[in-house]
Amino acid sequence: MPWEVIIFYLIAGVAILSAGGVVAARNPVHSAVLLMVCFIQIAAVFVMLGAEFLAVIQIIVYTGAILVLLLFVLMLVDPEDLPEFHTGRPVQRAIGALLGLILLLEVAAAVVTRTITGRQGSATLENIEAVGGNTEALGRQIYTEHLLAFEIVSMVLTIGILGAIVLAMPERLGVSGYRRRDTISLGHPRGTDLALPATAGAPIRATAGSKPEPAGIGRTLVMAGDPDEQPVVGGGRR
Amino acid sequence: MELTVDHFLGLSAALFIIGLMGVLMRRNVLIIFLCVELMVAAVAITFAAFARETNTLDGQTFALFAIAVAAAEAAVGLALILALSRRVRSVDVDEYRTLRD
Amino acid sequence: MAEYLFLIPLLPLLASAFNLLVARTAFPDRANVVATLAVFGSFLLSVLVFREIYNDEHALHQTISTWIESGSFSTSIGLYADQLTAVMLLMVTFVSTLVHIYASGYMKGDPSFYRFFSWLPLFVFAMLVLVMADNYLLIFFGWEGVGLCSYLLIGFYHRRRSAGNAAKKAFIVNRIGDFGFGLGIMLIFTTFGTLSFAGDQGVFHQVTELGVSERTLTWIALLLFTGAIGKSAQFPLHVWLPDAMEGPTPVSALIHAATMVTAGIYLLARSSPILREAGDAMMVIAIVGAFTAFLGASIATVQNDIKRVVAYSTVSQLGYMALAIGVGAWVSAIFHLVAHAFFKACLFLGSGSVIHGMHEEQNIQKMGGLRKYMPITFWTFLIASLANAGVVPLAGFWSKDEIITGAWASNYLPGLGNYLAIFALITALITAYYMFRLIFLTFFGEERFDHHHVHPHESPKVMTLPLVILAAFAIGFGALGFPPDEGRFHDFLNPVFYGESHHDEEATEVAGVASDGSAVLFSTAAEEGEAGHGIHGHPTITDELKLNMGIVSTVVALSGILIAFLIYQKKRVDVVRFASEHEGFYNFLYNKWYFDDVYDRYIVFPLRRLSAWLWQKVDVGGIDGLLLWIVGALTWISGQLRRLQTGLVSNYALAIALGMVVLVGFYFAAFSDLFR
């Protein structure tokens, strides 16, 4: 077995395992980390396919931007609201798994039985090397044949940015005199009185020292009064 | 045994279907989002694989555009999730039922 | 000149558009100037056209553009002017100019002055298109155009309910005729593959050269005659014309006496090559025409509305024209048409002048002795009446006499021609009688109007001038037709109908009638002598017959006048008592032979019942019910489908995935080799 096949199987194995982990992990942050691993493997696959530029872009965009943003959002939302993997909807999950399996079979059959038709292009490795590498060749391709698509993608990105800003803006921020509270600081939503759990209605005016830690709960941060009555932050166990 | 395109297609299919199952089986909207991204990336592998097989760069171009569009989608999607979780105070997709009827 | 033909209809159209768009706000009280000038311009151009045709005997033809092109069907907008067109052009534009001048005075002060002078040139435009068209579709365009303008102008006083009803009646009755005309056009197209009648590929050329089955031609002729029945107010569609008198009097003069109603006669004359081959259709036309003439005249004897009398007279005279067409006296028909245009326009304008002078009074029973109040009106009216009655040597005599002679000489069936001629003579008697009944009641005798409220006066010069001119033509026009059948008018028009030129044997390719074919027909007909004429050729008429007929008809006309004189001037008969003694007969005539009642009862009423039934049962019950049922079903189905929308994103995702699986599976089943 040649080296590259072994390497491919290594990469593919890690990718599939980490992808499975993404689905199976209970903690969304673990999912995100595993997805990062998976994406790096995919980047490696791109390198094996001779698409170095794609690989780097995959890392910069997916891993460096999208996933970071996702982690960011993940840390902004209430970790206690994260639903359990094993709760509810058994029928839905069974059907999902079944559909996945059927589709896997179908696609496997497609891959096995497929034949490629159509003309071979001219972008062989030698030709690509001649114009100065993958990046250069891809650039020529994009800025000549696919220029319109490229411009459209740029429009899509611009609109996406605007949409994201509008959507993520606190609803009352546009109103003059509105004090900004739900932002990233000590006053982020986990820390404001808006985010108090319903059970915490009674004022817990206790200090860290006077409140005994319940058994089985890790380091609990209990601060005096508002806005820090939320005991667990970050990756702590519940 | 040689490294053929079928290997890459198989990997792509596997990742895609794992992502699909994640979308179908998980309830956390963030994980669903992650799985969607995984599916997009898996499709990008297919594009790149076919690009190599047919000696064209169109597949890579498509993959590039797919990544770009996925970035836009991620921005909007995450903003949506943020707005939703701010309103519903949950990331459970089953809680987002305002689309019903 | 051919390249300027388009200007003739264009000028009135521009005037109409100008009045509608500009004059309406800029100078609504001076709209008549633009319209009159434009129509007068058309008249001058028509004179030029006439002169050129008179000198050259060549038809003028101008193709402006392609109108419709669809498959093998192709129609152009083309203008065509031969001798017949030239005569019509002159007549139409001349009378129109006079009516415009007259209306400038008559309509003065009307709040919708500009509107009147927008529709009137528009009518002239449509009429000119009608007479100048080089194909049947364009004729139809003009045909509908004059119909529309007629509708607009009859209903000019649209606040008056009767005017609106009259307009609708005219429009709807005309539509029946137009339907036949439309069918005729279609039949022409399917038969000949073209609608253009002029030129080497034209309809007439095909008729004379190639020969088409007589049966088809008969149908075409009858369908075209259906159109003429509607437009020219022949029995049984004559009912609209008297009602059309609701419009302003100049409109009646122009549209419902001189021009539009003659469009049907023009159409028949224009289609003479078809009609000549159409056999029995000609007979039908002749009979219908004779009957219409008698019908109109009989009703006119008892009417009391001055305009109505004239209107029924018009119906009657149109019947004469149709009779002339039917017996193959083409030139006589056109001759009578033009002569009639002059004296009937004069009559209408004169009655308008009377009405104007009598403060909108139209009932002749409330007039009398007007002679001394409005002398010009009286004299012109008298002259026109004499012409209408057919008294020597006025225009009406010559034209009518020719028609009667032609009818006598025709022989479709043994003796029918003679019967038709006698019938026409009786009608002439009645005509003379009712015309002079009108004269005596209006201008002679005691003054029956209310002197306190009505002060009869002569109309202004702008109104009397056209009267004088028209009266002059009513006197002098007959000279063109002397001697009968061989006058200058006949010389000029004969090439159109008989393909024979008195000036030049070469110049006979007019109106699509090839010289040789018709010439042969004509010559054979001529060689056959007195017996061998008929529908296929110009009836051969001896001078002796002409003289006899002239004497007879003169005697008849004078007798009619005498009867009227005895009854209404000398009071030898008590008309009131006579009417009450013959009440049934009187009412029969007074109520116009009960045509309107019969139509109301047996056509309009059942149609209304049917419409109501369709509305209540079919539309509300059937169609709406079906729709409501569909709506209900859809609502129910939607209600069921609504349950699919759980609002759970996962379910939607599941559906998408299911669709994906099914699609891929379908691909395998349908397109791949996996299962083969």
Place this chain on the structure above:
Amino acid sequence: MNDQPLWLTFIFAFLIMNVLLIGMAYMTYFERKMLGAMQDRMGPTRTGPKGLLQPIADGIKLLGKEDLIPRAADKWVFFFAPLIVFVTAIVGAAVIPFGGTINAFGRDLNLYITDLNVGALFVLAFSSIGVYGIILGAWASSNRYSLLGGLRAAAQVVSYEIILGLSLVGVFMLAGSLSLRDIMLEQQTNLELGPLTVKNWFILSQPLAFILFMIAAVAETNRAPFDLPEAESELVSGFHTEYSAFRFSFYFLGEYISMIVVSLFAATLFLGGPSGPGSSDHWYLGILYILIKAIVFLFFYIWLRATLPRFRYDQLMGLAWKVLLPLVILNIVVTAAIRLASDGLLF
């Protein structure tokens, strides 16, 4: 291009890594000495002559301390987060060229580990992965201050990475390549400036890009005045509050190594890398030059730290999005226009 045997590359990579580690160690010494000088004090003096052994003592101390893990921490993530920072920082050095191919010991030797045709982006890619170390470590600590530090790091890095990447676009356009070696070689050509003939260093043609790059690089490495993720006065110690002993040292290493790598990167991109008087004849002079240039940048880092107060958070983000981003796009547009004009494609 790269025809030398793999083991030689391994040896070279090993050398580079050790140089980086030692350089990092003495970077701390350098920093403390400089800070001391600027603040009119001595800095480390006790350990070894002039305190030269101080970094080694520190290292031994850190390795010897107790490895504390909070009970509430997410252990696996807590373990791996510092490694991510360290590894990604070091990997960036793989594409930095220290010179061309030389002939020594009877062989052709490449003075770079690898020459990727996307080398510059490779550095950016790995620096963007580096932020995971911070954000995950912060999250795994289960500490509010750490989490806030992590969030700040995430936002800051994502924002400034855009500036960093875009500021290089002008350089890419001028060099016509993403390969760092090509960029280096491009800067060894001569540039005619009237009577003056200078090396075509991109700092001359891209001054604005250079300034922007420096600002973004400081933010990217979380150094003062952009060190909000670890702002002592607000967040105790930010994302590594809960870290101690050798796990903390990985963060420490990572930060300083990334500083060194970024400095080398900047020297390569803007200051001609190893180019300098006589460097085309003597390869060791080239290495010397690039190290000197990097040290200049490192001094600049320390200088900034000693001089400037920390930004407020909204100022930091505002600077990135409202000032730097328009400037960097302007730079791209102007560069592209000039490039097109010089090719005669504009107007």
